[in-house]
Amino acid sequence: MPLDNQKLLDVRSVDAPANSLPADGHGHVRDLETYKAMWKESVENPDKFFGEQARNLLVWNRDFDQVLHKSANFVDSPAWFLNGQLNAAVNCVDRHALADPNRIAIIYEADEPGEGYTLTYGELLKKVCQLAQLLISRGVKKGDVVTIYLPMVPEAVISMLAVARIGAIHSCVFAGFSPGALRDRILDADSRVVITIDQGLRAGKVIEAKKIVDDALESCPDVQTVVVVERTGKGGLIPGRDIKYGEAGKFKPYCPAVPVDSEHPLFLLYTSGSTGKPKGMQHSTAGYLLGAALTAKHVFGLTPGDIMFTAGDVGWITGHTYAVYGPLINGVTTVIFESTPVYPTHTRYWDIVDKHQVTQFYVAPTALRLLRKYGHEEIEKYSLKSLRTLGSVGEPIAEEVWEWYFHNVGRGRCTICDTYWLTESGSILGTSFPGVTPMKPGSCGYPFFGIKPVLINPTTGVEVDERPAEGVLAIANPWPSMARTIWGDYPRYQDTYLRPFPGHFFTGDGAAMDHENFIFVAGRMDDVVNVSGHRLSTAEIEASFLEGKLDNEPMIVESAVVGIEDELTGQAIVAFVVLEGWLKDKIAAGEHTVSDMSREAIQVVRKDIGPFAAPKKVFVVGDLPKTRSGKIMRRILRKIVSGETDQLGELSTLSNPQIIDDLISTVQNSA
Ligand code: PRX
Secondary structure, rough: OOOOOOHHHOOOOEEOOOOHHOOOOOOOOOOHHHHHHHHHHHHOHHHHHHHHHHHOOOOOOOOOOOOOOOOOOHHOOOOEEEEEOOOOOOOOOHHHHHHOOOOEEEEEEEOOOOEEEEEEEEHHHOOOOOHHHHHHOOOOOOOEEEEEEOOOOHHHHHHHHHHHHHOEEEEEEEOOOOHHHHHHHHHHOOOEEEEOOOEEEEEEEOOOOOHHHHHHOOOOOOOEHHHHHHHOOOOOOOOOOOOHHHHHOOOOOOOOOOOOOOOEEEEEEEEOOOOOOEEEEEOOOOOHHHHHHHHHHHHOOOOOOEEEEEEEOOOOOHHHHHHHHHHHHHOOEEEEEOOOOOOOOOOHHHHHHHOOOEEEEOOOOOHHHHHHOOOHHHHHHHOOOOOOOEEEOOOOOOOOHHHHHHHHOOOOOOOOEEOOOOOOOOOOOEOOOOOOOOOOOOOEEEEOOOEEEEEEEEOEEEEEOOOOOEEEEEEEEEOOOOOOEEOOOOHHHHHHHHHOOOEEEEEEEEEEEEEEEEEEEEEEOEEEEHHHHHHHHHHHHHHHHHHOOEEEEOOOEEEEEEEEEEOOOEEEEEEEEEOOOHHHHHHHOOOHHHHHHHHHHHHHHHHOOOHHHHHHHHEEEOOEEOOOOEEEOHHHHHHHHHOOOHHHOOOOOOHHHHHHHHHHHHHOOOO
C-alpha cells in the first residue's frame, strides 16, 4: 500500500470516545498530557520507568538488580531485569487463584455454540499443576522445548502455562500447518515432546491434528512423548510414545513452580522471513511478560472484571500475548474461541460479545472485511453495549472498514485501537489509548511506552526528521518484550534486525508519519506476504514449488511468488512459474494441461506449508524478469499482475527486458 504524504494530511482525526476510558483507580492513562509525559520518561529514563512497572505488575521470586543492560549503539539484543527470578505461570495464575479462586479465567467458546465451559483461576491452577507434573513424569525439565500443536481449546492455554511452570520453553505451531512445516519446527527446536489433540473441530469440520503430528514425527526420531488431548475420542495412541492428556488428572492439584532467570526463554514462535527457513523467535520471560502486562493494561484499558475476546490463534503471536499472557497477568477473563467468525452464522462474534458481555474485542481486519459484506441489519439486533475497546491487528485497516468497525460494532462509543506490532516485538508498538489519544482511520496512532519509532531513508540509511515523511520504520531503542535471538542463530538475528540500520531495530515495514507524528504502516518491505493476517515468506512457497511433481518428475524449474492486493484477504499470493522442458513438451503435445500443472503446484504448497498458504493463481511463463546479477525483480511482476503496466519503472537493469511483453500478455489472457 503506497502512502501519499499529502493525503495523510487530510485524514480526519476522531476523538477517542471518553466513555471507553475504564473506571478510575487502576492506574490507567487518563489524558493526553499524562500519556506524553509517561512516554517521554519511558524512552528517556527506561531504567526508572520499566523498573517501577516491572515491580508493580509482575511478581518476583527474586528482585532484579539492574533494569537494562544494552550494548553501545544497539548492535546487540538487550537484557532486562538482570538477576531477577520469576515464573510466568505464577504471574498468570497463582497470584489470582490464591487471592480469588472463583474468578473466571477462561471462557471456552467451543466450535458449536453452547458446548463450551468456563474455568476459574482456581481450576486453571489445578490443571496447570497437574499437566506440569505429567510433563515432569515424562522427563521434561527446565530449558527443554515442548512443541504445542493445538487449536483454540483451553488445553492450549493450560499447556503453555504448564510448560512455563517447570521452566521449559513452549513452541506453539499453528494447527493449520502441514506435517512438513511442523516437522521442520520440531527439528529446528530439538523438541522431544509434542502436545496435540486427537482431532480438532472448526466450523463443523474435523481437523486431523494427531494424524498430521504422526506424519511429521516420522522424521523426528527424538520425539519421545506425544500428549494427546481427547476432543472427539477418535484415533489411536502409539504405545510407549503417546499418552492421553487426561492422565494428568492422576497428579495432585498443586506443584511448585520453577523460578527462572528474567532472561530465561519463555517461548519460541516461528515466523517467516525473507529466506525459506522459518525463524524461531525467542522471547524472554520477564521482558516479554512485562510487555504483555503493560500493553494489555493500557491499550485495552483492562480493569478487574473485564472479559477480553482476542479472536486470534495461539499459533500466532496475537494469541500468545492477548489471548493468554496479557489478560491472565492482569487477572481478567479471556475468551478462547475455537470456531470461525461465520460459523454457524456470520453473527457468531456478536453472539459471543452479548452472551459473555465482552469488554475488549480484538481481531484482524480480514475478518472485519468479511463481516462488513453482510451489511448492518443483523448486527443492529445486538446490544454490544458491554464493549469499550475494539482492537485491530496484523495488517493495515482500510478507512471504510475502520468506519464500519467504529460505527456498527463500536456504535461510536468504543476506541478503535489499531495496534501495530510483530512477532519479534512481543507486544504492541503503536496504538491509540482508550479515551485518551485521538484516532485517525488507517493509522496505528502513537508509540507505546518505551518505543521510539523513527523513519529511515532506505537509500542513505539516515533518519528522516521532517514530517510528513515516509521511509523504513525502525525502533531507535531496546524495549523489554523484544525477541532476544533467533533460536540457535544469533548472527541471523543481528543481520536481520540490528545490522540493516545500525543503532536501530529494523521492523521490516515501510511507514509514514504525518505532521502530527501519527504512524501509518504501509506494509512489509521484504519478501513477506500478509494473507488474512498470516505472515508468509515468498521464498518458502517458492522452495515448496520445487518439490512439486507430476508423473513423478519435478515440474517447476524456478518460480517467483508475489503478494497482490485482495479485497478479502488483504494480500493474496500469485505465482509465476517456469516449467521443466519435459512438461512443456507434454503440454504442447496435449498430454497435460496448464491447469493440471497449476492444480498440482497449488496442492504442493497446501501440503508442504498449509492450506492458508495456497496461491490464488499460478501463471506459466517462459522466463522471470531478472537483474544482471540474477536477482528476480518481483516488483515488476507485482505491477503487471495489478494491471499497472504503465508503471513498470526502470527496466534497463533487467538482463532480459524482452520477456516483459510476454509476461503482460500471459497475465492479461488469463484474466
Ligand atoms: O507488516 C506488519 C503487519 O504484520 C507484520 C507482522 O506480522 P506478524 O509477525 O505475523 O504479527 C502480526 C500480529 C502482531 C508487520 O510487520 N502489521 C501488524 N499490525 C499491523 C500491521 N500492518 C498495519 N497495521 C497494523 N496494525
